[in-house]
Amino acid sequence: MPRLYDLELSGNCHKVRLLCALLGVPVEIAPVDFMAGEHKRSPLIDKNPFGEIPIFEDGEVTLRDSQAILIYVARKWGDESWLPTDPASMAKVAEWLFAAENEIARGPNDARLHDKFGYALDLKLAREKAHCILSLMEMRLAKTQWLALDRPTIADIACMPYVAISHEGGVPLTPYPAVRAWVERVKALPRFIPMPGQE
Numbered sequence: 001m002p003r004l005y006d007l008e009l010s011g012n013c014h015k016v017r018l019l020c021a022l023l024g025v026p027v028e029i030a031p032v033d034f035m036a037g038e039h040k041r042s043p044l045i046d047k048n049p050f051g052e053i054p055i056f057e058d059g060e061v062t063l064r065d066s067q068a069i070l071i072y073v074a075r076k077w078g079d080e081s082w083l084p085t086d087p088a089s090m091a092k093v094a095e096w097l098f099a100a101e102n103e104i105a106r107g108p109n110d111a112r113l114h115d116k117f118g119y120a121l122d123l124k125l126a127r128e129k130a131h132c133i134l135s136l137m138e139m140r141l142a143k144t145q146w147l148a149l150d151r152p153t154i155a156d157i158a159c160m161p162y163v164a165i166s167h168e169g170g171v172p173l174t175p176y177p178a179v180r181a182w183v184e185r186v187k188a189l190p191r192f193i194p195m196p197g198q199e
Contacts, residue, residue, distance in 0.1 A: 011161030012066035096155035103133040111169025141178035
């Protein structure tokens with residue numbers, strides 16, 4: 001059984017838990033004492049020298065970075081619907097994986113890190129970036145049900161967690177009705193599991 005080194009309050013960890021749940025993949029959850037810095041010490045720092053979680057182990061395969069883990073899980077246990085192999089569709093999914101890693105991470109996620117966990121960062125800039133990416137998502141989702149293709153893909157799974165809890169960083173979704181509707185569509189997927197703050 002695969003093992004996920006996990007923090008319940010992490011949106012990046014939630015992405016992996018969520019995709020595994022949607023695909024019916026049993027996974028062993030290994031909670032990490034993040035506040036005590038367990039991820040910065042052996043044995044976890046040996047598994048991921050970046051000193052971050054999630055870390056995903058499947059037999060001889062050890063992976064870091066939630067987007068990379070989503071790709072692995074989708075290709076191993078999913079089908080073409082979650083991560084297609086034709087070049088154009090795969091690239092459309094990848095565009096949003098990169099947005100999750102960049103604009104969403106530096107926007108809604110950073111604002112939440114400041115407000116909820118006391119990280120010292122530029123809150124004004126984080127909230128500006130959050131509203132920028134949410135405005136772009138609103139334009140996209142006003143025209144389509146899902147971010148990348150005409151169905152849910154790992155693009156939606158990658159982007160949804162920190163967007164759904166953006167209010168925890170002082171970024172309400174009230175001005176973004178299409179984004180709010182999309183969050184609810186993700187929540188309505190069979191076998192969806194929430195993270196704290198998404199209820």
